[in-house]
Each structure stands twice: as C-alpha cells, then as structure tokens.
Amino acid sequence: MTSKLKIILSFSITAAALVTLFLFAVNTGSLKVTPIELFKGLFISYNENVAAVFDLRFPRIFIAMLGGAATAVSGVLLQAVMKNPLADPGIIGISSGASLTAVLITAFIPSLYYFTPLFAFLGGMLAFFLVYSLAWKGGLSPVRIILVGVAVEAMFSGIMSAFNSGTGSNFSGVASIVNANISMKTWNDLFMLLWYVPAGLIASFFVSGACNLLALEDKTARSLGVNVTGSRIVISVIAVLLAGISTAVIGPISFLGLVVPHIARLLVGSNHKLLTPYSILLGAFTLLLADTVGRTVAAPYEISASIIMAVVGGPFFIFLLRRSRQSYAG
Amino acid sequence: MQDNIFTVKDLSFSYGKQKVLENVSFTLRKGAITTFIGSNGCGKSTLFHLMTKDLKPDTGTILLRDKNIAEIKRKEFAQQAAIVHQYNTAPLDISVEKLVSYGRTPYHTMGLSPDAKTDWEKVKWAMEITDIYKHREKAVSQLSGGQKQRVWIAMALSQDTKILFLDEPTTYLDIRYQLQILRLIRRLNREYELTITMILHDINQSLHYSDEIIAMKNGNILAQGNPEEIITSKLIQTVFDAELTMITENGKPFILPV
Numbered sequence: 001m002t003s004k005l006k007i008i009l010s011f012s013i014t015a016a017a018l019v020t021l022f023l024f025a026v027n028t029g030s031l032k033v034t035p036i037e038l039f040k041g042l043f044i045s046y047n048e049n050v051a052a053v054f055d056l057r058f059p060r061i062f063i064a065m066l067g068g069a070a071t072a073v074s075g076v077l078l079q080a081v082m083k084n085p086l087a088d089p090g091i092i093g094i095s096s097g098a099s100l101t102a103v104l105i106t107a108f109i110p111s112l113y114y115f116t117p118l119f120a121f122l123g124g125m126l127a128f129f130l131v132y133s134l135a136w137k138g139g140l141s142p143v144r145i146i147l148v149g150v151a152v153e154a155m156f157s158g159i160m161s162a163f164n165s166g167t168g169s170n171f172s173g174v175a176s177i178v179n180a181n182i183s184m185k186t187w188n189d190l191f192m193l194l195w196y197v198p199a200g201l202i203a204s205f206f207v208s209g210a211c212n213l214l215a216l217e218d219k220t221a222r223s224l225g226v227n228v229t230g231s232r233i234v235i236s237v238i239a240v241l242l243a244g245i246s247t248a249v250i251g252p253i254s255f256l257g258l259v260v261p262h263i264a265r266l267l268v269g270s271n272h273k274l275l276t277p278y279s280i281l282l283g284a285f286t287l288l289l290a291d292t293v294g295r296t297v298a299a300p301y302e303i304s305a306s307i308i309m310a311v312v313g314g315p316f317f318i319f320l321l322r323r324s325r326q327s328y329a330g
Numbered sequence: 331m332q333d334n335i336f337t338v339k340d341l342s343f344s345y346g347k348q349k350v351l352e353n354v355s356f357t358l359r360k361g362a363i364t365t366f367i368g369s370n371g372c373g374k375s376t377l378f379h380l381m382t383k384d385l386k387p388d389t390g391t392i393l394l395r396d397k398n399i400a401e402i403k404r405k406e407f408a409q410q411a412a413i414v415h416q417y418n419t420a421p422l423d424i425s426v427e428k429l430v431s432y433g434r435t436p437y438h439t440m441g442l443s444p445d446a447k448t449d450w451e452k453v454k455w456a457m458e459i460t461d462i463y464k465h466r467e468k469a470v471s472q473l474s475g476g477q478k479q480r481v482w483i484a485m486a487l488s489q490d491t492k493i494l495f496l497d498e499p500t501t502y503l504d505i506r507y508q509l510q511i512l513r514l515i516r517r518l519n520r521e522y523e524l525t526i527t528m529i530l531h532d533i534n535q536s537l538h539y540s541d542e543i544i545a546m547k548n549g550n551i552l553a554q555g556n557p558e559e560i561i562t563s564k565l566i567q568t569v570f571d572a573e574l575t576m577i578t579e580n581g582k583p584f585i586l587p588v
Binding site for chain 1: 379382383384404405406407408409412413415417418419420421422423424428432433435436438440441486489
C-alpha cells in the first residue's frame with residue numbers, strides 16, 4: 001500500500017520541480033532573462049532577449065516536456081498490455097519503426113509533413129505487431145519480448161542509419177530524427193505535437209481502469225466481464241500513437257518509457273489512475289532534465305537528450321532486468 | 331428445487347490435437363453444491379474454463395438456464411456467474427479492498443459506476459462474510475495463503491451472482507484453512523442460496539461437503555449423483571487408478587487415502 005501522504009508529496013514535489021526546471025531551462029544558455037523580465041516580456045512589453053528566448057528555447061522546452069510525457073505514458077501502457085515491467089517503446093522497436101517511417105516521409109514526400117505523426121504511428125504499429133506476434137508462443141514471456149524487440153529495433157534503426165549515411169546526411173530533418181536531436185525545433189514542430197499528444201494522454205486516462213484489470217490473470221479479468229483482447233488492442237493503439245507521435249518530432253528516446261514508470265510505481269503505486277498522471281509529470285520532467293543537462297554540460301556543444309537517456313537508462317535497465325521477477329505476487 | 335441451472339450437451343474441446351473433453355453432457359442442479367472429482371488432467375479445469383466463457387467449445391452447447399452462454403455477453407454473464415480460479419496474481423501493492431472492489435466491474439460502464447452505494451454494500455458484505463474486512467487496508471501480498479484465497483473468493487462474491495465456480499479452492503492450504511474455506515462455501519450455499527460448483531482434490535471433503543458428485547476420467551463423465559449413492563470403491567479405483575479402502579461411518583462413506 002502506498003500512503004496518501006507519499007502520493008500527495010510525490011505529485012507536488014514533482015510538479016514544483018518541473019516548474020523550477022522550466023524556469024532554469026528558459027534561462028540556460030547564452031541569453032539570460034530573470035523570471036520577472038520573462039513575465040513582463042511575454043505579457044506586458046516587448047523585450048528583445050525575451051523574444052529570442054521565446055522563439056528558440058520555448059518550443060524546445062515544451063517539445064521536451066510533451067515528448068517526455070508521451071513516451072513515459074506509452075511505456076506505462078505497453079507495460080500494462082504486455083504485463084512486463086521491461087517493455088519500453090524504445091527498446092522493443094516501436095520508436096525506431098515510427099522514426100523510420102517519419103524519415104521516409106520527410107525525405108520523399110515532404111508535402112505530407114504535417115501528417116508525419118500519422119505515418120510514424122503506422123510504422124510504430126508495424127513494429128509493435130512484429131514484436132507481439134513473433135514473441136507470442138502460447139503466451140508472452142518478458143525476456144522473449146525484449147529479445148525479439150531488440151532485434152526489430154536493430155533492424156529498423158539500421159535501415160534508418162543506412163538511409164541517413166547513404167544520402168550523405170543531407171536531409172537535415174532526417175538527421176535530426178535519426179539522432180533524436182531537439183535543438184533546432186520550432187513552434188511548428190510543437191504545434192504538431194499539440195495536435196496529437198494531449199488527445200493520446202486524455203485517452204490514456206480513460207483506459208486506466210482497464211490497465212488495472214489487465215494486471216490480473218487474463219482468465220480472472222475475463223471472469224469479471226472484461227474483453228481482454230479488445231482492451232489490449234485499444235491500449236496498445238494509444239501507446240503506439242503516443243510513442244509514434246513523439247518519435248516523429250523528437251526521434252527515438254530509449255529507456256525513458258522504462259525508467260519513468262518504474263520510479264513512478266515506487267512513488268505512487270501501481271494503480272493506473274495515479275500512475276498515468278504521475279508519469280506524465282515525471283516524464284515531462286525527466287526529458288526536459290536530460291535535454292537541459294545535455295546543452296549545459298559541454299556548452300557550447302550539445303549532447304542530445306536521447307544520448308543522456310541512454311547513458312543513464314542503460315544501467316537502470318540492467319538493474320531492472322535483474323530484479324524483474326519480483327514485480328507480481330500471487 | 332429440481333430445476334437445472336446449467337445444461338451441458340455433447341461438449342467437446344481439444345488443445346490443438348490433444349482431446350481434452352469428448353461429448354460431455356450433464357446438468358447442474360440449482361441451489362446445490364456440485365463437486366467434480368478426477369485425477370490431474372482429466373479435463374475438470376478445462377470444463378470450468380468452458381463453462382465460464384474463458385474458452386470456446388469445439389462442439390456442443392452450454393446452456394445457462396435456457397440460454398446458450400455463447401450468446402450471452404461477457405459482462406452480463408459476469409453478473410450471473412463468478413469463478414475463483416486456482417492460480418491468481420495481483421500487483422504487489424494492491425489493497426484487499428481495492429481488489430475485492432474489482433468484482434463490481436461487470437456493473438460498470440466505461441469504467442464508471444452507476445451506483446457507488448450498492449458497490450460498497452456488496453464489497454463490504456463480501457469482505458465481511460469471508461472475514462477479511464479487518465484486513466481491508468492491507469496489501470494482498472502481505473496476507474497468508476488462506477487469507478489471500480478468501481480475498482479472491484470475496485472478489486467473486488462482490489460480483490453478486492447466484493452461481494459460483496471454485497477451481498480447487500483449498501489447494502496449497504493447510505487443513506485449518508481448508509475447513510474454513512469449505513465451511514464458508516457451505517454457508518454461502520445454505521444461507522445465501524448460491525449454486526456452487528467446485529473442483530476438489532480431497533475425496534472425503536468432496537463427499538462430505540457436496541450434494542452432488544461428478545466423477546471424471548480422460549475427458550468423460552463416469553458417474554454423477556448423490557455421494558452416498560454413487561461412491562463405491564470400484565468407482566474410486568476407476569477414477570483415480572488407485573486401490574483404496576472405503577469405510578462407512580454414521581452412514582457416510584469415507585475413503586482411506588493410504
């Protein structure tokens with residue numbers, strides 16, 4: 001049982017940390033603005049510095065937050081569907097399936113730019129379907145999902161890198177997806193996320209009850225009148241949608257969908273009615289933190305958020321893998 | 331009280347090429363405790379999965395009163411019949427009360443409850459009758475085996491059905507908890523008029539607590555009826571492939587499992 005106090009504290013501390021990090025991120029870089037200047041510049045009178053920050057840093061910050069929230073919730077949903085605390089849209093290839101289609105659209109049919117998320121979603125579904133059906137052997141074993149997922153992931157990112165190198169890395173849009181680089185993003189990219197991510201997040205609230213019931217044995221859920229297969233499909237579609245969209249804009253981020261839900265479960269428990277909203281907060285915080293750290297540690301050079309996530313998330317994944325048997329009880 | 335609540339006709343089922351049930355037919359009497367006995371792998375559990383819509387039969391029909399269960403929506407069915415499975419899992423941190431309240435799921439629409447008051451009454455009743463009300467705020471994973479089993483029974487009871495299936499409800503429990511569960515089952519049957527169908531491994535408990543026994547072997551039904559009438563050492567020997575002594579004490583048959 002997770003105490004109410006711990007839950008309330010987790011939510012409020014994380015929310016406060018997110019606001020603080022936001023203000024810090026706005027102020028990090030060659031231009032500095034104080035929160036008061038920022039407020040005045042945004043809402044009262046024009047300020048050159050604030051305008052520059054607004055055009056360059058704001059989209060990036062919001063994209064990091066939305067992308068982080070979407071990826072984290074996608075992880076939560078996939079873990080519920082696969083009953084596997086190790087499922088992560090990055091590790092099992094959904095993100096690379098999505099980014100490969102995003103790359104192809106950006107390179108070959110740039111006129112469909114605004115529909116990139118939809119194609120990324122289809123690519124993600126293809127990867128998900130591959131992993132799910134190839135890993136199925138009268139049931140889904142956690143390790144088999146990861147093994148098949150790693151193979152699918154390697155294949156898609158291989159094709160993508162081949163395409164990027166083979167074209168002399170000339171398509172900057174392509175390269176930014178391949179390298180999961182969010183430094184050159186504009187308000188347009190943010191608007192693209194704003195079309196889809198909030199819808200996906202709201203949908204994820206509606207399935208939180210179903211996610212809870214899937215934590216039981218399938219036969220038990222069925223005996224409670226739950227259409228288990230139907231629930232799985234709906235939840236998976238939402239998960240792939242969220243991962244696909246964020247990938248279309250920020251590129252594949254591994255381990256975020258694994259690390260955030262895991263920490264969230266320790267803090268607010270496994271009830272999805274709390275887990276999903278908390279993962280939104282923590283996911284937004286984590287990716288923004290990774291991005292902000294990435295552009296400060298080696299300034300003026302930037303380390304992309306996905307690299308930071310991989311460096312931190314890799315060891316964390318191994319740690320989880322070693323204790324994954326203890327997640328469910330009889 | 332002779333009316334049938336379940337009618338199973340010519341039921342066959344196989345996992346791939348392996349035949350599990352072959353042309354099984356029987357009826358379950360309303361208001362009775364019916365117990366299936368048989369050795370491991372004789373098809374008892376599969377039969378329960380079929381009768382609770384967890385699996386679909388290859389051929390044959392299962393009627394609930396006079397309606398084919400294939401035509402009853404899963405949710406409606408869950409308002410009429412509940413099952414406690416033999417093996418269950420739940421998240422480590424879920425509380426007793428939360429898990430028992432999942433039993434109200436069949437009455438909810440889109441995850442929302444139309445009647446929270448009834449929900450709570452049924453959940454409370456289920457926790458009280460299974461004697462786990464005092465543990466309601468604890469995590470299920472912290473409870474003993476016997477308590478856990480009562481939590482799962484409570485979840486099925488909060489479904490508020492008149493029919494309850496129990497697949498080996500006493501397995502893995504020590505004798506004190508076994509009796510606790512069996513007495514609870516009898517009480518649910520006598521006081522609350524639940525029709526109970528269960529699978530038990532202990533022959534004597536089956537004989538003692540059941541109104542009817544159905545003996546199965548290799549996917550077929552060998553005998554059905556009142557325990558005093560049908561149990562003979564010959565039947566037991568056929569069902570379990572073991573020679574066992576039968577004694578009669580106060581007019582009741584007992585098998586010596588040694």
